[in-house]
Structures are given as structure tokens and as C-alpha cells.
Amino acid sequence: MTLPRWLAPGALAFALVWLLLLAAGRTAFFNDPGTFWHVRTGELILEQGFLREDPFTFTFAGTWWVPYQWLGEVPMALVHGAAGFDGLLLFAVSVVAAVFAWLTARFLRSGLHPIVVLSTAALALAASASHLHVRPHLFTLAATAAVFVLLAETDVARPKLKRLFWLVPLCVVWANVHGGVLGGIGTIGIAFAGWIAFWKLGRPSPVKSWRDVRVLALAGAGCALSPLVGPYGPDLPKTWFVIMGASELREIIIEHRPLDVTQPYAWPVLALAVLFLFVLWGTKRNAVRVVWLLPLVWFALSVSRCRHVSLFAVSAFVCIAAMWKHTSWALWMAARRPDFYQPGSAVSRPLWASLWLPVALVALSFSLQVARLPVPVIGSGWAKHAPENWPLDVLDVLKEHEPREGAPNKLFNSGYSDGGFVIYHAPGYRVFVDDRCEVFGGPWLKAFVEAQADPAPAFADWEQKHGPFDFALTRTGTPFDVLFRQRPGWVLVKESPTATFYRRALSR
Numbered sequence: 001m002t003l004p005r006w007l008a009p010g011a012l013a014f015a016l017v018w019l020l021l022l023a024a025g026r027t028a029f030f031n032d033p034g035t036f037w038h039v040r041t042g043e044l045i046l047e048q049g050f051l052r053e054d055p056f057t058f059t060f061a062g063t064w065w066v067p068y069q070w071l072g073e074v075p076m077a078l079v080h081g082a083a084g085f086d087g088l089l090l091f092a093v094s095v096v097a098a099v100f101a102w103l104t105a106r107f108l109r110s111g112l113h114p115i116v117v118l119s120t121a122a123l124a125l126a127a128s129a130s131h132l133h134v135r136p137h138l139f140t141l142a143a144t145a146a147v148f149v150l151l152a153e154t155d156v157a158r159p160k161l162k163r164l165f166w167l168v169p170l171c172v173v174w175a176n177v178h179g180g181v182l183g184g185i186g187t188i189g190i191a192f193a194g195w196i197a198f199w200k201l202g203r204p205s206p207v208k209s210w211r212d213v214r215v216l217a218l219a220g221a222g223c224a225l226s227p228l229v230g231p232y233g234p235d236l237p238k239t240w241f242v243i244m245g246a247s248e249l250r251e252i253i254i255e256h257r258p259l260d261v262t263q264p265y266a267w268p269v270l271a272l273a274v275l276f277l278f279v280l281w282g283t284k285r286n287a288v289r290v291v292w293l294l295p296l297v298w299f300a301l302s303v304s305r306c307r308h309v310s311l312f313a314v315s316a317f318v319c320i321a322a323m324w325k326h327t328s329w330a331l332w333m334a335a336r337r338p339d340f341y342q343p344g345s346a347v348s349r350p351l352w353a354s355l356w357l358p359v360a361l362v363a364l365s366f367s368l369q370v371a372r373l374p375v376p377v378i379g380s381g382w383a384k385h386a387p388e389n390w391p392l393d394v395l396d397v398l399k400e401h402e403p404r405e406g407a408p409n410k411l412f413n414s415g416y417s418d419g420g421f422v423i424y425h426a427p428g429y430r431v432f433v434d435d436r437c438e439v440f441g442g443p444w445l446k447a448f449v450e451a452q453a454d455p456a457p458a459f460a461d462w463e464q465k466h467g468p469f470d471f472a473l474t475r476t477g478t479p480f481d482v483l484f485r486q487r488p489g490w491v492l493v494k495e496s497p498t499a500t501f502y503r504r505a506l507s508r
Contacts, residue, residue, distance in 0.1 A: 153322075
């Protein structure tokens with residue numbers, strides 16, 4: 001079937017992925033506690049200006065902290081103010097759909113059958129799925145795709161190398177949205193160094209002279225210095241290195257752990273890696289480009305920390321599309337199966353043919369959400385928080401007892417994921433802990449997690465250091481919950497299958 005000129009394949013790919021993610025992700029996109037405190041941080045920046053101290057906890061209140069994802073948090077706060085969590089889901093899903101639709105459309109231009117291309121896109125999307133949440137990290141997904149597309153096109157077509165200077169403003173924005181820019185800068189640096197090495201070795205490279213080397217050096221220096229451009233300057237990389245240096249996070253936080261090949265989330269990652277290696281193996285050895293090898297680096301990083309799997313997925317997808325026509329598989333299929341591969345058969349369409357449908361869908365959905373019209377999937381009221389993940393059953397009493405300004409407000413929460421929930425829903429409390437690793441540090445968080453098994457000794461130390469707690473939010477049936485049930489001076493306010501809320505008897 002041939003599509004009309006006014007409808008591009010990328011537009012249909014966007015609509016398909018967009019609807020799929022909206023339908024399937026109404027709760028899954030909100031399973032990260034960062035969503036809550038990112039929104040609240042953006043609101044505080046809009047109200048008070050740029051923060052430099054922790055405003056959320058009583059354990060680390062007033063200590064140094066900078067919201068290093070501020071340029072992602074402010075838009076999140078604005079979208080949330082206009083359309084609530086529905087708007088956040090809409091724009092998160094739209095970013096992911098735009099990335100995969102764009103990469104799918106690029107691959108379709110190779111002339112490969114849509115079934116093969118869409119299957120590859122589906123595999124890459126499935127490999128990314130475990131880390132698709134409403135948070136600034138999604139910008140890193142999009143920026144990584146953009147970096148790999150630009151590098152891959154430069155490596156093969158060798159356009160003017162000056163176009164690589166576009167990487168500098170991209171990295172400036174990226175640095176202020178998410179710390180994943182370090183991975184982007186590292187990718188750019190490896191690609192540039194590899195191009196120079198391939199040039200000197202007589203291998204395929206866009207570098208042809210020392211003048212080209214100077215262009216790469218200037219562009220690379222601009223990217224390397226980009227994290228210093230912004231309101232926080234060197235505090236941004238300082239924060240990133242605090243997190244990267246906390247080796248304990250690999251033991252206590254799931255997304256920092258090594259890839260667990262026994263878990264279902266890892267299976268599409270491994271399948272995509274096998275497909276990538278299969279395509280790379282079929283590439284003529286004298287045609288291999290530097291950029292095509294870079295997904296191997298991201299796969300190694302994904303094995304080390306599974307939070308990188310989405311970045312491996314987009315890098316592998318870009319490079320599979322770039323390598324395909326240079327493989328023996330492509331030559332064989334063009335000769336024997338032209339029904340599945342016809343190079344040069346793609347139909348050229350204007351840019352607007354790719355944009356009008358995505359823009360119309362997003363605009364329609366956002367309008368419905370702003371107007372608070374409850375239309376399934378695309379309208380208001382669709383986004384939900386999974387009750388099994390969040391203490392929704394005690395939210396009523398949590399808000400009922402929320403302290404006014406100046407009143408005792410120390411809330412002990414037995415899980416760091418619940419800290420973000422309270423920060424958003426009941427900001428009058430000051431929480432004990434949340435998941436901002438750069439605030440607490442790896443050793444402190446590890447000690448907190450270890451105290452879950454036998455909390456009494458640690459709890460006594462915490463109260464001695466931070467003073468008496470005023471409220472407590474525990475997960476029902478946990479050792480911390482048992483501790484508060486048995487501890488004198490505490491009143492059980494409400495219990496649910498998920499969580500239990502307590503107050504100190506003298507706090508009212």
C-alpha cells in the first residue's frame with residue numbers, strides 16, 4: 001500500500017507509538033518517585049528562583065543542593081499547572097513517540113520492508129520500556145538519538161564538519177535538563193578520537209586533513225565546556241560526580257544495578273544486542289565506521305548499570321539503520337528478495353507530511369486536558385497512580401494532618417520512594433528521606449536500607465541526632481511499621497493494606 005503524499009510513514013509511526021504508550025503507560029509512566037519532586041522543584045524555582053539548599057527534608061535541611069535538572073523541572077511544573085498529571089503523561093509519551101517515529105522513518109527510507117523496520121523499532125522500544133517514566137531523563141533519550149543520527153550521517157556522507165558545532169548548543173541545553181549529557185559528551189569524544197585514528201590508519205573517516213582535526217577539537221571543547229553554561233555553573237558537574245561516585249547505589253537502587261538477564265526487562269535488550277551484532281557482523285570489514293561501534297560501549301554500560309538500556313536501544317536502532325545497506329545481508333536480499341528490500345524505493349515527501357498529524361494529536365489531547373474533559377486515553381482523568389505502588393489509601397489523613405507553617409512537621413517515612421509522594425501531595429511536611437541520591441550520599445542511603453531489617457537501633461540514633469519525629473508513614477507489615485505499633489507515645493491514625501499513618505500523641 002502506498003501512502004498519499006500528504007501522509008508520511010513517520011506520522012503514522014508516531015500515532016501508533018503514541019496511542020500505544022498512552023494506553024499502556026497510564027500508571028507505568030508514574031512508577032518513579034522523581035516525578036513528584038521534579039514537579040515540586042519546578043514550582044519552587046518558579047516561585048522563589050534558583051535553589052541552592054535542600055528544601056524538602058529535615059535530615060539534610062539547609063545543606064548544599066542544586067536542582068541539576070532544573071531546565072526539565074520548570075517545564076514539568078508548567079505543564080502540570082495547565083493539565084495536571086495527564087499533561088505530564090501526554091508530553092512524556094509524545095517525546096518517546098517522536099524519537100521512535102523519527103528513527104523508524106529514517107530506517108524506512110532504506111527501502112527495507114515495513115514489517116522488518118517496525119519489528120526492529122518495536123524491539124528497541126521494548127528494550128527501553130523499563131526506564132520510560134515522567135522525568136527529565138527522557139530528554140537524554142531524545143538527545144542521544146539526535147547525537148547518534150548526526151554522528152552517523154557525518155561518518156558516512158561526510159557533509160561539512162562545521163555542522164557538528166550544532167552539538168554545542170544541544171549539550172548546553174542537555175546539561176541543564178539532565179546529567180545524561182556526560183554520556184553524550186563521552187560519545188562525541190570517542191567518535192571524534194576514533195575518526196582521527198581511522199584517518200591516520202587509512203580507514204573510512206570523515207576526517208581528511210589537520211584542518212578537520214581542528215574543527216573536531218573546537219566542537220569537542222565546546223561540548224566539554226557546555227555544563228558550565230547555566231545558572232549553576234560548575235555545581236552541575238559537581239553534583240553528577242557525587243552521584244557517579246556513590247558505588248553503594250548499585251546495591252540498593254534498582255536502576256543503578258547491573259543488568260539482570262534473568263528478569264523479563266532484560267530479554268528485549270539482549271535480543272536487540274544480538275540483532276545489532278548480526279547486522280554488524282554482516283558489514284564489510286573495510287566499510288566499518290567508528291560510530292557503528294559505539295553501541296557496543298552503551299551495551300557495556302547497560303550491563304554495568306541497567307539505567308542505560310534505553311540509550312543503548314536508541315543508539316543500536318540508529319546504527320542498525322545506518323549499517324544495513326553496507327551489509328552482505330542487504331546485497332543478498334536485494335538480489336533474491338526484492339519484495340522485502342528495494343534500495344532507492346522510498347518516496348520523498350515534504351516535511352509537513354510528517355508533522356501535521358503528530359501536532360494535531362498532541363494539540364487535541366492537550367486541549368481536552370486543559371479543559372478537563374474526560375475522554376478515554378487522550379483526555380483528562382486518564383493518568384493514574386498505581387495504588388499498589390503509592391500510599392494513596394492514606395492520602396486523606398496525610399493531608400488532614402499536614403502541618404501549617406511553623407508547626408512541628410518532621411515526618412518519618414520508611415521508604416525513600418514515598419518521600420517524593422509526600423513532597424508533592426503534602427508539602428507542609430519535611431520528610432526523612434527521598435530518592436535524591438546526591439543529597440543523602442551512597443553510604444547514608446545504604447545504611448537506611450540495611451536498617452529495614454532491624455530498625456530499632458538505627459531509629460534511636462536518628463531521633464537522637466534529628467530530634468523527636470512528629471509523624472510517621474510506613475509500609476504496612478514492614479519492620480518499621482511494627483516498630484511504631486509497639487512504640488509508646490504514637491497513635492495509629494489510619495491503616496491500609498499498602499501503608500499506615502501515625503502521629504505522635506503529643507504533636508497535636
